[in-house]
Amino acid sequence: MKNIFILLFVLISHTFSQEIQVDLNKAITLALKNNRLNTISKLNLQLADFQYKQALSANYPTLDLILYANRDNKDIIYQQRGNFVLSSEFTKTLALASTLSISNLTERSAQQAYINSLPTSAFENQTINANMNTIARGRDTVRGQLQLNYPIYTGGKISALIEQARLNKLIKKENIVRDENSVIFDVKKYFYGYILTDELYTLLSEIYGNMQFSRDLTKDFLENGTDLKIKQTDYLNIKLLTSLLKSSLNKLYLNKELIKNAISNV
Known part of the structure; x- marks a missing residue:
């Protein structure tokens, strides 16, 4: 019986982890697709590629046609x-x-x-x-x-321009990788932060519900009398604790919504 329970726990955990992974991958994919910095970086790479081709064209002769009409x-x-x-x-x-x-x-x-x-x-x-x-x-x-x-001798100017364009292209590629890694890191940070906050919110909601029941029960015992020795301070303490739990619950809810918005804005 114990082995069956352990196996069932492992299967549930594996299924839950796969579900999180799929959602995380979707979140990363959407973030990379919608991220403006990543889009700008790709446009900069295209611009650097055209600049590199333009620099290479300096090695070849140019044919200019000038037409003057008056x-x-x-x-x-x-x-x-x-x-x-x-x-x-x-x-x-x-x-x-x-x-x-x-x-x-x-x-x-x-x-x-x-x-x-x-x-x-x-x-x-x-x-x-x-x-x-x-x-x-x-x-x-x-x-x-x-x-x-036709350029016969330029004192190394053409080769320097080509090398500058080539290095600029490599820098733009590295910027894309860096931006993508930054987006992935932010998505994972907010995603797992949301999961943790949601779990804490669920757990605290259950505790808050139990504390509400205990508060109401203590109040009823205090007003109607019982064999239990319940003091006014006991009721005030549990009422204060319930209020603190409610405040913490509201704070967790706001944090959860903030993290959700942060994921959508990455």
Whole structure:
């Protein structure tokens, strides 16, 4: 009979411990999921990972495309004003050059011989108008530029940035582990604190109920008389003790609710 009682006690204790473990695991899982610090730590890790990739990209060349576009109110005009003065010698040369258009060789040779026989003074200086307006640039201007940049030597700057980004990433990982361990520790502390407080509350509730019964019974004996030698001080003592138990019971209840709220806010 004794062995059966021990076995039953072990089974009940094992079942109760498994139930607590399951509830504790759920509490830890929910706390890790809802914990803001843990969420921020994971976002910081993602940011550190992107920074590390950005630092690694400094080892590779970059291709930059620059496009510039501009639109003016009007076209830019190049203006030239003046005259070209042609000397008599140059005029005679132009006259000889004009004979090249004559297809008949005999006629062309005769014409050239005649011009050559004339003195230079026979040809007057000529003036050509040099006034002109030329569009130097239109009102719309588009310019493109393609640049290829490759780091040849930076004095260790790139390698230092990469190492900083790598160490920052490791620090963020450690922060996540530390935050998770801190959350798990807090959940376990509050969880087992709640169980202990709840057990104390239940036990004290039973004691308080018994003390209420004893108080009422003592009062009845004191008022109606009995063979028991009950004094007024006995009733006052048990009444005081009952009040103290009630105060402690209320305090335990408040502590239990505070711990419950603490678990939900971890």
